[in-house]
Amino acid sequence: MRIVVKVGSSSLSSTLGGLDLSRLHGLVDALAGARDRGDEVVLVSSGAIATGLAPLSLPTRPRDLATQQAAASVGQGLLVARYTERFARHDLVVGQVLLTVDDVVRRTHYRNAYRTLARLLDLGVVPIVNENDTVATSEIRFGDNDRLAALVAHLVHADRLILLSDVDGLYDGNPSTPGTRMLRHVHGDADLEGIDIGTPSASKVGTGGMVTKVEAARIATGAGIPVLLTSADQVNTALASGDVGTTFHPTGPRRSTRLLWLAHATTGKGSVVLDRGAVRAIVERGASLLPAGVVRSEGAYEAGDPVDLVDEAGVVVARGLVNYDSAEVPKLIGRSTHDLAAELGAEYERELVHRDDMVLLG
Ligand SMILES: Nc1ncnc2c1ncn2[C@@H]1O[C@H](COP(=O)(O)OP(=O)(O)O)[C@@H](O)[C@H]1O
Numbered sequence: 290m291r292i293v294v295k296v297g298s299s300s301l302s303s304t305l306g307g308l309d310l311s312r313l314h315g316l317v318d319a320l321a322g323a324r325d326r327g328d329e330v331v332l333v334s335s336g337a338i339a340t341g342l343a344p345l346s347l348p349t350r351p352r353d354l355a356t357q358q359a360a361a362s363v364g365q366g367l368l369v370a371r372y373t374e375r376f377a378r379h380d381l382v383v384g385q386v387l388l389t390v391d392d393v394v395r396r397t398h399y400r401n402a403y404r405t406l407a408r409l410l411d412l413g414v415v416p417i418v419n420e421n422d423t424v425a426t427s428e429i430r431f432g433d434n435d436r437l438a439a440l441v442a443h444l445v446h447a448d449r450l451i452l453l454s455d456v457d458g459l460y461d462g463n464p465s466t467p468g469t470r471m472l473r474h475v476h477g478d479a480d481l482e483g484i485d486i487g488t489p490s491a492s493k494v495g496t497g498g499m500v501t502k503v504e505a506a507r508i509a510t511g512a513g514i515p516v517l518l519t520s521a522d523q524v525n526t527a528l529a530s531g532d533v534g535t536t537f538h539p540t541g542p543r544r545s546t547r548l549l550w551l552a553h554a555t556t557g558k559g560s561v562v563l564d565r566g567a568v569r570a571i572v573e574r575g576a577s578l579l580p581a582g583v584v585r586s587e588g589a590y591e592a593g594d595p596v597d598l599v600d601e602a603g604v605v606v607a608r609g610l611v612n613y614d615s616a617e618v619p620k621l622i623g624r625s626t627h628d629l630a631a632e633l634g635a636e637y638e639r640e641l642v643h644r645d646d647m648v649l650l651g
């Protein structure tokens with residue numbers, strides 16, 4: 290089995306703040322146990338920012354991005370040092386992999402990230418993945434590691450994704466409210482109706498709360514990967530039998546699309562509004578979007594960015610990676626690629642969004 294295990298900041302931090310070494314050791318020992326049983330493991334670990342707080346004398350998680358990035362820069366090294374030491378006791382070598390959103394979206398980066406992770410696993414290394422917080426800016430940031438973990442699980446063709454948090458499963462409401470119950474199995478969105486997942490994280494260091502975990506579960510299960518959500522204290526049972534916490538069962542077939550992220554994990558940088566013919570061509574025929582079918586462009590984006598493709602009523606029908614900068618689009622709107630190529634040159638013959646770089650929504 291190839292298992293991706295994601296551990297949240299709240300599970301790695303002590304109540305006083307700072308890294309909880311006994312938790313980290315427990316996690317590493319459990320992962321080493323899985324390796325002994327013949328499983329391959331990839332660890333997606335949060336905690337860089339939380340670990341960087343104490344050395345910088347910061348009492349709580351900073352709000353501004355630059356200080357968060359500084360804390361992550363200080364904390365990431367310390368965090369990986371602790372993992373390296375503990376895994377070494379089990380004769381296991383770790384490799385740090387820091388990813389940005391681009392790495393799991395852009396075709397060339399995606400292939401590169403896959404190759405590196407696959408090679409690390411071939412070499413028997415335990416990859417430890419985190420977001421590259423120090424360079425990610427607010428627009429191109431996951432912010433939480435739940436969705437990153439789902440995309441990594443997809444990237445490495447994992448058999449299972451385990452999300453470890455400070456709560457032992459998904460509850461039908463805020464777990465600190467008496468009378469709420471844990472769901473043992475989720476088979477799809479219908480099972481989530483009426484479930485309150487909106488309470489923000491109770492911990493001072495975690496981000497995202499349950500919303501990003503449910504979203505991560507949707508991404509992974511939609512790509513055929515089962516997800517187990519439980520607390521870090523239950524990691525041994527989670528790895529050994531899986532009979533604990535909440536299991537999200539696969540809802541879709543295994544998919545190899547690198548565009549999974551586009552559908553689930555971002556909003557477009559800008560949008561282009563499509564006329565009815567273009568909407569039909571995209572939705573019904575799976576066509577590429579040509580400038581001729583565009584009515585207007587909104588927002589500022591660069592070639593390669595994700596944009597929403599919207600119908601004239603404002604409904605987002607698809608999302609795709611655009612081939613032009615927003616500054617160029619007005620002069621292309623409504624015109625045929627043939628005319629554009631004749632007037633502006635052959636490079637203007639390309640689609641606005643190629644169908645291979647597009648996912649339909651809804
Ligand atoms: N329906 C729910 N079921 C379980 N936990 C919930 C729910 N709604 C909100 N939460 C909160 O989500 C928290 C976990 O999110 P977070 O602290 O971001 O975790 P992590 O740091 O592990 O990523 C829980 O401690 C809990 O307070």
Ligand SMILES: N[C@@H](CCC(=O)OP(=O)(O)O)C(=O)O
Binds near residue numbers: 298419422432498
């Ligand atoms: N990349 C950040 C993770 C942000 C975060 O708090 O994520 P999580 O605890 O998984 O909700 C870090 O290492 O601090």
